[in-house]
Amino acid sequence: MKKFRFVGVNSIKFNQQFKEDVDCYNYLASIKWAGESYKCNRCSHSKYYKGKKPFSRRCLKCKHDESPTAGTMFDKCKFSLLVAFHIVFKIATKKKGMSSLELSHEFELRQPTCWGFKWKIQQAMQSSLQHPLSGEIHVDEFFMGGPEEQKRGRSKGNKRLVVVALEKVQEGVGRAYAQVIEHASSEEFEPFFKAYINKEANVITDQWPGYSPLKKEYKNLKQIPSDEGKNFPDLHIHIMNLKGWIRGIHHHCSKERLQGYLDEYHYRYNRRNNMDTIFHKLIEKMVNNKPIRIDKPV
Numbered sequence: 167m168k169k170f171r172f173v174g175v176n177s178i179k180f181n182q183q184f185k186e187d188v189d190c191y192n193y194l195a196s197i198k199w200a201g202e203s204y205k206c207n208r209c210s211h212s213k214y215y216k217g218k219k220p221f222s223r224r225c226l227k228c229k230h231d232e233s234p235t236a237g238t239m240f241d242k243c244k245f246s247l248l249v250a251f252h253i254v255f256k257i258a259t260k261k262k263g264m265s266s267l268e269l270s271h272e273f274e275l276r277q278p279t280c281w282g283f284k285w286k287i288q289q290a291m292q293s294s295l296q297h298p299l300s301g302e303i304h305v306d307e308f309f310m311g312g313p314e315e316q317k318r319g320r321s322k323g324n325k326r327l328v329v330v331a332l333e334k335v336q337e338g339v340g341r342a343y344a345q346v347i348e349h350a351s352s353e354e355f356e357p358f359f360k361a362y363i364n365k366e367a368n369v370i371t372d373q374w375p376g377y378s379p380l381k382k383e384y385k386n387l388k389q390i391p392s393d394e395g396k397n398f399p400d401l402h403i404h405i406m407n408l409k410g411w412i413r414g415i416h417h418h419c420s421k422e423r424l425q426g427y428l429d430e431y432h433y434r435y436n437r438r439n440n441m442d443t444i445f446h447k448l449i450e451k452m453v454n455n456k457p458i459r460i461d462k463p464v
């Protein structure tokens with residue numbers, strides 16, 4: 167698999183490795199049944215022979231034929247697997263990703279079809295929550311879709327509140343995560359902290375009282391005056407970039423949809439120094455994630 171695994175962001179190499187659908191089926195099969203881990207998903211038998219479709223496997227015992235896409239996010243895809251790979255490649259490797267409108271032009275597909283597939287990709291881009299932020303972490307919230315100055319205002323109308331955490335490292339900034347929340351309250355902050363921030367971390371927030379109750383669990387949490395963001399310069403640059411990117415794609419969106427964009431943004435952001443594996447990891451996540459049902463765009 168090592169040699170076979172796609173490395174980097176070079177589209178010429180990508181086109182050389184993935185020429186037609188079978189190349190993609192082969193790739194998925196090698197991830198799905200890595201290290202000869204085949205197990206019939208109907209009877210758990212471990213012996214198989216070649217199935218009907220490319221790289222599918224047929225159980226020797228119950229004859230169940232399973233394709234490499236079955237049970238993955240590529241299941242029941244509305245276009246060819248090669249196109250699906252191209253879309254994943256673009257979204258993983260282009261600095262700003264691609265909107266469903268851009269995808270629909272480039273691949274001659276309907277926009278809702280592109281949106282639906284991109285939504286799946288965004289689900290796969292969610293953090294595995296295996297590596298919480300540690301060290302020095304700066305946390306703040308911001309509004310999306312409203313006047314800047316109305317931070318923490320009571321009535322938020324169409325605006326969405328987002329909490330964001332950024333890891334400070336010696337060379338500057340490390341990883342970051344963000345989550346849509348309803349209120350700037352400790353009840354809303356807590357699940358975000360628990361999911362993304364190590365309890366031992368040196369968390370720094372501004373003096374908003376909503377953060378104070380978290381000191382019970384986060385012993386090293388410190389609150390300092392924000393001085394209109396001047397004390398959190400890196401975090402503010404991060405928020406500006408994030409907002410700029412989201413504004414460039416769309417204006418108003420639901421909570422779920424905004425969360426999808428936040429996950430997409432941070433998937434790329436957190437891997438900006440690991441571009442060699444950015445495509446492969448995403449395919450791997452899409453193989454190992456359960457297929458999701460797409461309802462109407464939220």
Ligand SMILES: [Zn+2]
Binds near residue numbers: 207208209226
């Ligand atoms: Zn079987």
